[in-house]
Amino acid sequence: MSVALSPVLSGRNQVIGAFRWLRGRLIANTMRSVLLGSRLRISMIIACCTVFWTGLFFLFFGGFQFLAIYLSLTNIVVEYLFSMFFLSLLVMLFFSTGIIVYAGLFHSKEAAYLLTTPASADRIFAYKFAEAIAFSSWGFLLLGSPLMAAYGISVGTSAWFYAMFLLYLLGFVLIPGSLGAIVAVLVASLLPRRQKTVLTSLGLILLGVTIYLGARVWTSPGQLFTQDWLDSMLGRLSFSQNTLLPSRWMSAGLVAAAKGEWYESTYQFLLLSAHGGIAYLVAAFTAGKLYRLGYSRVQAGRSSRRRIGWYAIDDAFHKVFFFLAKPIRILILKDLRTFRRDPAQWSQFLIFFGLLAFYFLNIRRLSYDVQSPYWRNLVSFLNLGVTALILSTFTSRFIFPLLSLEGRNFWVLGLLPIRREQILWGKFAFASGISLVATEALILMSDIMLRMELGMVALHMCMVAVLCFGLSGISVGLGARLPNLKEEDPSKIATGFGGTLNLLVSLVFIISIVTSLAVPCHLYYGGQDNLNFGYGAGILNEQQFKFWLTVATVGSLMIGVIGTILPLRIGIKAFQRMEF
Amino acid sequence: MIELRDVTKAFGSKKAVDHLDLQVRAGELYAFLGPNGAGKTTTIKMVCGLLAPTSGSVLVGGYPSGSAEARQLLAYVPDQPYLYEKLTGREFLRFVVEMYGLEPAHATRKIKEYIDTFEMNDYIDELCETYSHGMKQRVVFASALVHEPKILIVDEPLVGLDPRSARIVKDLFLAQARSGVAVLMSTHLLSIAEELADTIGIVNHGRMLAHGTLAELRTKLQSDASLEDLFLALTGGDRPNLVGRNATSRVETVQ
Known part of the structure; x- marks a missing residue:
């Protein structure tokens, strides 16, 4: 007692x-x-x-x-x-x-x-x-x-x-x-x-x-910004x-x-x-x-909960992406499983891209689709820019820390019979794949709602692909070059020096790509508006527009390739030298 | 000092602790042994008041576990201890003594004493985020002892400690027990239990299989074997089967 x-x-x-x-x-x-x-x-x-x-x-x-x-x-x-x-x-x-x-x-x-x-x-x-x-x-x-x-x-x-x-x-x-x-x-x-x-x-x-x-x-019934409309909206x-x-x-x-x-x-x-x-x-x-x-x-209540393996999906994934090396496919599946089981990742992805989708679906309610080509072109590029900016926050917050977190488990990966660079290519394929699916769908939706011409739709979709590859390359490459192997919390890794630099580089990349293509379009469609309203000729005529658009497209593709390959090369080199 | 009476803890349909009785007296060093998933950490968390028992009673110094009186008496060092990364080691120790209401001059003396004991003078004024695992462990042990607890509960005490630090910790445990503190230590290192413990309790599937001094365990099991062999005999089989099978197949392959 x-x-x-x-x-x-x-x-x-x-x-x-x-x-x-x-x-x-x-x-x-x-x-x-x-x-x-x-x-x-x-x-x-x-x-x-x-x-x-x-x-x-x-x-x-x-x-x-x-x-x-x-x-x-x-x-x-x-x-x-x-x-x-x-x-x-x-x-x-x-x-x-x-x-x-x-x-x-x-x-x-x-x-x-x-x-x-x-x-x-x-x-x-x-x-x-x-x-x-x-x-x-x-x-x-x-x-x-x-x-x-x-x-x-x-x-x-x-x-x-x-x-x-x-x-x-x-x-x-x-x-x-x-x-x-x-x-x-x-x-x-x-x-x-x-x-x-x-x-x-x-x-x-x-x-x-x-x-x-x-x-x-x-x-709310009534013409926008009239007294009737205001009264009914306040009601x-x-x-x-x-x-x-x-x-x-x-x-x-x-x-x-x-x-x-x-x-x-x-x-x-x-x-x-x-x-x-x-x-x-x-x-x-x-x-x-x-x-x-x-x-x-x-x-x-935190006792062992069995997780659904979704092995049928795994099999389907292997069959669809048979052209990728098997180790890369396995690494992608591992990251996909982590993504699926981490509500912080998919919920943020869903909320941001869901809100964008909600806005794009309401474009016609805002009557943007019946505005002049100049206005529609401007909105389409703004939508593209916003989508890319949100994507960059996602890649900075979730893709950049991947390698730092992987470094802690490197004894697992390091002993696998694969080359180190394959780990990075796996991350890149995962990041660009998931980004492509979301952003291509969004931009297609935005352009359809804005009734954009087919050529512009194709251009925007190519641009988004370039942005996805570039932002993924930057995040994976810089993530490998500037890892924080001590930190377990991905949000702290993302807000550290490397994460901040990654966000800055991503912003510069987005601005370079979007502005280089938006400027000739803006000058051409702005000129079209001037002609329609009888203000005289535009800055670019059709011939000049086609020329400058081609130059801008080639230029953006080059920036895109450099923005994708360069950080990845830097990352691969650093990753191969890295000691754990 | 610590008393568990017919304690059961269920996680859903699974019983982590099953009608467990355990007693640790003042001045006793009790080694709590068991395989992985045996219910050791769950038992310790119930003693600390972090988990409530499904049935049975857990008393600490005569008070229900988790009560203000019980918490004032005990110190707990978990297997993965927590330190404020943005405090220095000294600041953390000061926070602890303030929390436990030690008189300031006495607290300052105790802090200095444990900084010296654990040989932490070189880094104690740096932020804890810069410490290695072993350095953190030393600060955590110092924080557990600096407020002079009557009951010390330790989960896997020697993980991450170098031999010198491990020796310090082992000596301190013995010194604490001899000064009247009840020490409950969960460990996988049977040699530590053999070396330090006054009483050994072996648990598996949440049930107490045997307890007593090493001599009493030997008498009970009618064996003069080492603690390792006694432990293996009690917890299922003399040798893990898998090792034997693997070793045999390797040998066959080589031949």
Whole structure:
């Protein structure tokens, strides 16, 4: 029979103090190492954020000036606009914070460590929740601040408005963040083996509601930008004005603050922050009661789950791609299986390319297909550019780290009876194959919806193929040349020096290919428009256009070949020399 | 100090731990042995409060495992320990002593003592992300001992340690046990168990097959064999069959 010891329990304040000290040190050390070690990355991030922020600011500012045309309705439209904006953010923050909290509390090594320390469940929750809120809401600040700055300047409000915005922001993010965290803890505790089903179901419901609401707004009756159209569209968005929605409190309060109506603004702020506080308390209470139980259940639920081999697909793959060397086929199949079993990869791929497909399918709804050839040509190249840019984020995030991750398992691959360069060719074939399928389909869809001529469709499809091969070559080649064999997390590999350089080179490659072909087309179709509107001749006539287009095509093909082969050669050389 | 009574842990239909009884007293060094998948880590996680038992009770220092009192008493070194990559070793140790509420002057002395014991002066002020596996293991052991636990639980303690560090760790385990700390150590290295343990428990398929001192195990099994042979006899067959078959076929091929 054991006798109970009497431990001196760590005080609550000691634990809070320890966490505060830990957070301070982690931030300070991270900042120091980032400033000392990753200047390129920091410069890139600052430059991109500045360009993004400035672009958004001018977009919003232009929008508010445009709204001023509807003088009598400006305030109403702005409230609707803000309500919809904050409602969208509410939903996004709910999902993002919930997912981050779930991963941080139930699947991290840190959580396993902290649960064995004297820290209570609600303290660990508070620590991880603050981290999740910071991670999920920095984007909110990046999106929301140019909107508020543009609005503030356009209505000439006082500096207090901006201070109020930051306070509102704090109160607002607590509500969706806490709700997301409550759902995360409840799912872990009550449905520990069903987390993916819950997430997929919620995602599908959200998608359904978004499509329904989007379709209703798109189909608002009346001519675009007329009073009737505006009235009917606002009527269809009236759900966003429901007084029970935090997004409505946020928008009403901010509009009131901008107008100097401080009583109304303070009331809305107190409403928002009180609900934010209550939501957090409920979340902390739930975590205090259920976190340990949930952790145990999630760990117990991670028992061996047999995976479907899909061996019939493997056989079919071997038959279809018989012309590839067998080791390469085997390596591609291995990567395909990893891709299929990693939701982070296929879900990101699906979301980005799915959104693009959704937009391309709506091109005719936007009446782009009946615009002048100049306009259609411009949109088609913009679509091409966007598709390539999204592809480059995919190759930088998932293809570039492949070799670094493979390096950790090199004892497996290194002992196989294959040449090292075949490993790289396998990665290249995998990356370009998966990219080709997605992007060719998208560009074909875009061009069909824009009613482009057959010649231009063929040109765009060839261009996309060149871009796919080039971006895959760059990511595989640089991934082999600048590997990070110490890191296990692919996202950290992608955001390191090599990953950032890879993204930069990819951007330069895309700009070179797209602009070299877009410029002659732009000059020719622009000239056609001038002729149609009686403004005189264009810059390029048909003869000149054909000549310059041929030059540009040959030039892009050369850039494409160099962009594909050169990084691959560099990568193969480095990979052959590499010691593991 | 540690007491498991009729503990079962099921993962779905599979029982990882099956009606297990185990007791580790103060000052005892208990080696927990078993083949892969025998339920050792699951048992240890239940003692640490990371997993809740499906049935039965787990008491740590007389308190239910996972309770605030139980956590205050124990230190756990898992087989894959966690360190904050962006803290230095010294900062990590400081975080631990703050978390356990050690008086500052005493905490500073203890930190210095363990930095010296584990010979970490050369790198303790560098970020943990730069450490090798062995260096990380030393910091983790120091962090486990620096807050003076009454119960020490270690899963595969010597993985990644060089012979010198391994010697330090083994001596420390013995010193801890002799000072009254209950040490529960899971390991695959039978020689370590033979060398250090006061009590040996052999588990397979979640069930305790035998426990006692090495002499008691020999008496129980009526054999003077080594711990390795006792272990193999208890956990299924004297020699793994596959090795024998493979070796035989190779020999035949050569002939």
